[in-house]
Every structure is written in C-alpha cells, then in structure tokens.
Amino acid sequence: MTAFFYRRPKLRLGFLLSAPLLWLGLAYLGALAALFVTAFWHTDAFTGQVVVDWSLGNFETLFTDAVYRTITFRTVGIAALVTVIDAVVAFPMAFAMAKLASPRAQRILVIAVMTPLWASYLVKAYAWRSMLSGNGALSSISPGYGVTATIVTLSYLWLPYMILPIYAGLDRLPDSLVDASGDLGARSLRTFRSVILPLTFPAIVAGSIFTFSLSLGDYIAVKIVGGTSQMLGNVVYDNIGAANNLPFAATVATVPVVIMLGYLAAVRRTGALDNL
Amino acid sequence: MRTSRVLLWTALGLGLAVIYFPLVVVLLDSFNADTTFGWPPSRFTLEWWSRAASNEGALHALRTSVEAGLAATAIALVLGTMAAFALQRYRFFGRNPVSLLIILPIALPGIVTGIALNNAFRTILGIDLGLLTAIIAHATFCIVVVFNNVVARLRRMGGNLEEASMDLGATGLTTFRLVTFPMLRSALLAGGLLAFALSFDEIIVTTFTLGTGMETLPIWIYDNLFRPNQAPIVNVVAAVLIVASTVPVYLAQRLSGDTASGGRL
Numbered sequence: 452m453t454a455f456f457y458r459r460p461k462l463r464l465g466f467l468l469s470a471p472l473l474w475l476g477l478a479y480l481g482a483l484a485a486l487f488v489t490a491f492w493h494t495d496a497f498t499g500q501v502v503v504d505w506s507l508g509n510f511e512t513l514f515t516d517a518v519y520r521t522i523t524f525r526t527v528g529i530a531a532l533v534t535v536i537d538a539v540v541a542f543p544m545a546f547a548m549a550k551l552a553s554p555r556a557q558r559i560l561v562i563a564v565m566t567p568l569w570a571s572y573l574v575k576a577y578a579w580r581s582m583l584s585g586n587g588a589l590s591s592i593s594p595g596y597g598v599t600a601t602i603v604t605l606s607y608l609w610l611p612y613m614i615l616p617i618y619a620g621l622d623r624l625p626d627s628l629v630d631a632s633g634d635l636g637a638r639s640l641r642t643f644r645s646v647i648l649p650l651t652f653p654a655i656v657a658g659s660i661f662t663f664s665l666s667l668g669d670y671i672a673v674k675i676v677g678g679t680s681q682m683l684g685n686v687v688y689d690n691i692g693a694a695n696n697l698p699f700a701a702t703v704a705t706v707p708v709v710i711m712l713g714y715l716a717a718v719r720r721t722g723a724l725d726n727l
Numbered sequence: 728m729r730t731s732r733v734l735l736w737t738a739l740g741l742g743l744a745v746i747y748f749p750l751v752v753v754l755l756d757s758f759n760a761d762t763t764f765g766w767p768p769s770r771f772t773l774e775w776w777s778r779a780a781s782n783e784g785a786l787h788a789l790r791t792s793v794e795a796g797l798a799a800t801a802i803a804l805v806l807g808t809m810a811a812f813a814l815q816r817y818r819f820f821g822r823n824p825v826s827l828l829i830i831l832p833i834a835l836p837g838i839v840t841g842i843a844l845n846n847a848f849r850t851i852l853g854i855d856l857g858l859l860t861a862i863i864a865h866a867t868f869c870i871v872v873v874f875n876n877v878v879a880r881l882r883r884m885g886g887n888l889e890e891a892s893m894d895l896g897a898t899g900l901t902t903f904r905l906v907t908f909p910m911l912r913s914a915l916l917a918g919g920l921l922a923f924a925l926s927f928d929e930i931i932v933t934t935f936t937l938g939t940g941m942e943t944l945p946i947w948i949y950d951n952l953f954r955p956n957q958a959p960i961v962n963v964v965a966a967v968l969i970v971a972s973t974v975p976v977y978l979a980q981r982l983s984g985d986t987a988s989g990g991r992l
Binding site: 460464467468470471472474475476478479480481482483485486489501540541543544546547548551558560561562563564565566567568569570571572573574575577578579581582588607610611614639660661664665667668669670671675684687688691697700701704707708711715 | 731732734735736738739742743745746747748749750752753756805806807809810812813817819825827828829831832833834835836837838839840842843844845846847850851863866867870921924925928930931934935944945948949952961965968969972973975976977980
C-alpha cells in the first residue's frame with residue numbers, strides 16, 4: 452500500500468493536505484465567512500433572537516455613529532503607536548543580541564526574551580495594574596488608568612513578539628555586509644540606513660503583524676488598565692455578552708479583519724510572511 | 728563605534744530589566760502579608776500559597792486548562808505535521824494561500840477568531856459551548872506552532888536519508904518509523920510544548936468558545952481579578968504561572984536546537 456502511495460505523489464499530497472485543509476478551510480474559514488454573513492443580519496428588538504434579514508443597517512450604524520468612529524480611530528491609533536514603540540525599543544535590543552553577544556550569550560538572551568512571552572498574558576496586564584495603582588510600585592510616575600496606561604501595557608505585552616523576529620532577521624544578516632559598508636567609508640548611521648534597515652525590514656514587518664493585530668483585537672488590557680476608554684474589542688465583547696446583539700458584534704469584528712487583511716496584503720511583497 | 732556598542736548593550740540591559748520588573752513585582756507580591764497592594768511589601772508570609780494550594784476553583788480551572796491544552800496539542804500535532812510535510816516537500820498550485828491559511832488564526836486578532844467560532848457553533852451549527860468547542864478553537868491556532876517547528880526541521884534534514892532508506896528496500900512505513908520520525912521527534916516535542924503553552928495562556932478565544940460555568944486558569948484569574956478579597960490568591964496563581972512558563976520555553980529551546988524562532992512561534 453505504501454508503494455502505491457509512493458508512486459503517486461499527487462495522492463500523497465492530497466492525503467497530507469486533506470485533514471489540515473478540512474479543519475482550517477471548513478471550520479475556520481467557514482466560521483469567518485459565516486461571521487461576515489451574520490454582520491448583515493440583525494436581532495429582534497423584543498425577543499433578542501437573530502433575524503435573517505439582509506440589510507446594511509449595522510454597517511450604517513458603525514460608520515455614522517460618532518461613538519464607533521471615535522473608538523475605531525482610537526483603536527487603530529493605539530495599535531499603530533504600540534507597534535512603533537515596540538519596533539523602536541526592540542531594534543537596539545535585538546541588535547545587541549544578534550551582533551554583539553557571543554554565541555553562548557545569544558542562546559541565553561533568546562531564552563531570557565522568550566520566557567516572559569509565555570508567562571500568562573493576564574498576569575502581565577495585572578502586574579501593570581498593580582504597579583500603576585495609587586500605591587503601586589510606579590505610583591510616583593503613574594499616568595493613572597487610561598489610554599496612556601493601555602499603550603504602555605500593550606507595548607510591554609507584545610515587545611517580545613517584536614524582538615524575536617528582528618533578532619532572527621539580524622542573525623541571518625551576514626556580518627560581512629556590515630563590514631563591507633564600513634570599509635567603503637560609511638559611518639554607523641549610513642550603514643544602518645542603507646544596509647541594515649533595508650535587509651531587516653521584512654523582519655520588522657513580521658513583528659509588526661503581531662503587535663498590530665494583537666493590539667487591534669485587545670479588550671482585556673483596556674478593561675484592566677484602560678479606565679473608561681474603550682477599544683473595538685470591548686464593543687464586540689459587550690455586544691455579544693450584555694447587549695446580546697451578535698450581528699452588530701460581527702459587523703464591528705469585520706473592521707479589524709479588513710484592516711489586517713489589507714495589512715497582510717500590503718506586506719506580502721516585502722517577504723514578511725516568510726519571516727513569521 | 729565604542730559608544731554605539733555601549734549604547735546598544737545599555738538598551739538591551741534596560742529592556743530586559745523592564746521586561747522582568749513586573750514579573751518580579753508579582754512574585755514578591757505573592758508573599759506580601761498585606762491584603763491590599765502596598766509597595767514595597769512590609770511583611771512576608773506563606774499563608775496565601777497554602778490557601779491557594781487548596782482553592783477549589785483554581786484547582787478545577789487548572790484541570791480544565793490541562794485537559795484543553797493536551798487535547799488541542801494532540802490535534803495540532805497531527806494536523807500541523809501533515810501540513811508541514813505537504814508544504815515543505817511539494818510544490819503545488821495554491822501553496823501560498825494554504826500557508827497563509829495556517830498563519831491566519833494567529834495573524835487575525837483573537838477576538839475575531841473567538842467570535843467567528845462562537846457564532847459558527849451557536850448560530851450556524853446549533854452546538855452548545857463546552858470543553859470540546861474550546862478544544863477545537865485552541866487546536867485551530869495551535870496548528871501553526873507545530874507547523875513552524877516541523878517545517879524548520881524538514882528544511883534542515885532534506886530528503887536524502889529517506890531516499891536512501893527506500894533504496895535499501897524499506898517500505899514507506901518503515902522509513903517513517905525508523906528514519907523520518909526519529910529525526911522529527913525533538914521538533915515535534917518542541918512544537919507540542921509551545922502549542923500547549925499557547926493554549927494554556929489563551930484567554931480571549933477561550934472566553935468565547937468555552938461553555939458557561941467552565942473556567943480555564945486564565946479565565947479564573949480574570950474572574951477573580953477585581954474581587955479584592957481574592958487578590959492574594961490571584962497573586963499566588965499568577966506567580967505559579969510565571970514560574971511554570973519557564974519550563975516549556977527552556978525545554979523547547981533545548982529540543983529544537985534553533986536559536987532563532989520567529990514571533991509568536
């Protein structure tokens with residue numbers, strides 16, 4: 452039987468792909484498609500049941516209501532800012548790890564960066580709440596709970612997601628290129644701008660996919676340190692829970708999906724997706 | 728050159744200090760004798776640790792987390808490995824969309840994955856949420872972790888040894904058992920460990936796909952976070968999670984032998 456398979460590579464490929472494709476294609480893509488469809492339905496005002504009745508009403512509310520517009524801009528703004536902060540903080544750290552540390556130190560440093568990555572998300576957000584609180588460890592410089600606290604906390608949470616891809620990108624960058632640039636008379640800054648940055652750009656973009664996407668969908672950090680400000684995730688969450696309006700939650704959830712798909716399409720050509 | 732070196736090392740040192748500072752605060756707080764946040768702690772105690780060890784809710788949540796994690800990891804191991812073989816060993820039409828599809832569940836925000844599956848289970852399929860639905864959801868985003876570890880290993884080992892085995896007369900199954908699998912074993916273990924850790928820590932997708940009345944450890948923490956009299960126990964559970972999280976990372980690093988691993992994987 453195995454010989455039969457061996458002589459028919461197409462059949463083998465079909466076998467290997469069948470289960471993963473059924474799972475992801477049917478269960479996951481199907482669910483995403485269904486979500487998109489649900490966004491065009493609405494709930495009955497009296498019974499709270501989902502009514503299959505096609506309309507653009509939810510999208511109209513989303514685009515015309517000033518509250519949702521503000522929340523959308525706030526969410527995208529926070530996600531973009533968190534991404535920039537993480538890139539700026541992560542790059543020098545990753546550079547020191549990849550280019551200055553000895554091979555042994557590199558291994559230790561990678562573990563040092565990865566360990567907090569797997570420490571519970573909630574624990575870390577909670578730690579910031581306790582540090583920023585009135586009598587916490589950072590009370591003297593705490594901005595209190597609000598948008599600033601949210602940005603700080605999210606930047607902290609996703610920082611390792613940015614360090615590791617940039618480190619991997621810099622690790623692949625041959626030292627000889629940097630040396631050559633120096634030999635040709637370029638100063639550090641010029642080498643950075645003309646050699647290092649263009650070659651590690653895909654890695655930075657790969658990191659930004661996580662920092663941006665994770666911030667875009669977050670609602671828990673906002674609940675823990677965000678004070679009264681809300682993000683798109685909170686609107687989705689509240690519409691599923693308290694308001695029991697699944698169609699509108701679906702409509703709001705399409706916003707991050709469209710933004711992320713647009714982002715993924717835009718960065719495809721940089722080769723960032725191969726860096727994930 | 729010297730100054731930039733010093734600056735870069737300083738940046739790394741400061742960055743790591745900032746990364747570890749909150750974790751140390753939580754660890755210390757778990758021994759804090761005061762029930763409210765008071766910094767620095769005035770007295771230390773082991774009382775909360777012993778109380779947490781017998782906390783029914785936390786222990787029950789831990790059990791659910793482990794069950795969901797193990798089941799999701801098992802599914803992810805099978806599907807992730809199959810996908811890795813298909814994409815690494817074959818060139819076919821639609822290869823890029825398939826690899827994008829594998830990344831998608833972690834590239835899209837968790838809330839989208841969560842609500843999409845919630846909607847599919849409840850409204851479309853009419854299934855009640857329970858442990859099984861959470862396992863399905865977890866497996867979906869864990870596939871990519873296994874996939875990445877196996878792909879990296881396959882890329883490095885090539886196909887020569889397998890061809891040699893076949894030339895020497897071994898059947899495909901024997902080759903897999905004696906050649907392919909042993910070479911993959913550590914990558915599978917590393918991928919499995921990280922998949923388990925990812926499932927164990929996941930809260931957003933879990934919130935939307937786990938049945939009512941059930942709790943994983945992150946959900947238990949979240950539910951007790953804002954209850955003042957539970958704060959010391961939450962601190963202990965948090966501290967345990969911080970310490971426990973070092974194990975999969977350390978083991979996965981030793982097993983996979985890759986110093987460079989991308990982003991979430």
